[in-house]
Amino acid sequence: xxxxxxxxxxxxxxxxxxxxxxxxxxxxxxxxxxxxxxxxxxxxxxxxxxxxxxxxxxxxxxxxxxxxxxxxxxxxxxxxxxxxxxxxxxxxxxxxxxxxxxxxxxxxxxxxxxxxxxxxxxxxx
Numbered sequence: 001x002x003x004x005x006x007x008x009x010x011x012x013x014x015x016x017x018x019x020x021x022x023x024x025x026x027x028x029x030x031x032x033x034x035x036x037x038x039x040x041x042x043x044x045x046x047x048x049x050x051x052x053x054x055x056x057x058x059x060x061x062x063x064x065x066x067x068x069x070x071x072x073x074x075x076x077x078x079x080x081x082x083x084x085x086x087x088x089x090x091x092x093x094x095x096x097x098x099x100x101x102x103x104x105x106x107x108x109x110x111x112x113x114x115x116x117x118x119x120x121x122x123x124x125x
Contacts, residue, residue, distance in 0.1 A: 025051050043081060046074035047100075054103055054113040068104035075101055 004019040004027070025048050033041055050070035053063050075097060083089035103113070 021055070024048075025055075039077075040081060043074060043077045046070050046077070050074065050100070050104070054107060056112055059107060059112045064104050064107050067107075071100045071104060 004023045005015065007015060007020070007023060029041075029045050029048055032044060036044065047070075050067040053059065053067035053070070056063075059067075078097065079085055079093065083092040107113070
């Protein structure tokens with residue numbers, strides 16, 4: 001990977017999925033540690049941990065379970081931290097976050113995330 005460009009300058013166009021991946025899941029835990037309160041940073045790290053597992057080219061069964069546990073823990077904490085299980089705040093719970101609960105089990109059916117992401121298409125462009 002090359003160092004990512006400034007996402008604020010490329011937020012609506014020209015920023016590739018690999019750059020978002022590197023920024024959020026590669027550099028994010030280190031960058032956000034000094035910015036986020038501890039409980040939010042720890043929650044973010046659970047998301048990163050699960051995502052780093054499912055995006056591998058080869059995954060063992062125990063790793064699929066580990067990713068699922070990480071995503072489930074992330075999502076339960078997310079519900080309490082961000083929308084506090086209140087109906088008036090449900091809009092903070094985006095559908096893409098709910099999809100994470102299905103990501104690890106789907107690996108058994110479709111294979112690792114590295115084969116089903118935008119990255120493969122971007123390499124061909």
